[in-house]
Amino acid sequence: MSSQNLIDSTATATAESGRTSFNLRHLSLILVALGILVSGYLSYVKLTDVPMVCVGGGVFNCDVVQNSAYSRIFNIPIAWLGLATYLIIGGLLLFQYRTPFLREFGGMLIFGVVLFAFVYSMYLVYIQFVVLQALCQWCLTHELIMTILFIVTCFRLKNELTTPVYSS
Secondary structure (H helix, E strand, C coil): CCHHHHHHHHHHHHHHHCCCCCCHHHHHHHHHHHHHHHHHHHHHHHHHCCCCCCCCCCCECHHHHHCCHHHEECCEEHHHHHHHHHHHHHHHHHHCCCCHHHHHHHHHHHHHHHHHHHHHHHHHHHHHHHHHCCECHHHHHHHHHHHHHHHHHHHHHHHHHHCCCCCC
16 A cells, blocks of 8 residues: 555545544634633723732833723723634634635635734734833733734645645
8 A cells, every 4th residue: 555545545534533633723713712811801801990910010010001092992992802803813713614705715814814913913012112111911922822823824824825725
């Protein structure tokens, strides 16, 4: 049996058994879930005005970051927009292969949303380091998650654009 036949038979057996291997889409969904947790916590803090758990001392000062003029856009807290963004990305990922429109354009749509969120996150990092000279570990965690999600999304899009799609 040739190695190609072995690979084909293994792939067929995996498909028939219903098992799927861990892939970049699964990693994206995990990152989105983590992003929802972090931005959900930030949204909860904004909504209820409870004190935020924050690393004390040094350059870390969550109150300065959370209450700065940069923490809102058109009077909407950035935390709420971040939560909405993760929910949108999650919805697109979940339905990407379930509707004809998203099967065709979902990868590029997800990339566009993640690209915008990544660029805006990098702007917020700049604001924290240069303008406010104060850091929030929750905000930096969100920005790290978004950076990793951006990298994973780039690989997913590259794979989508280089893998031929066969219609059945």
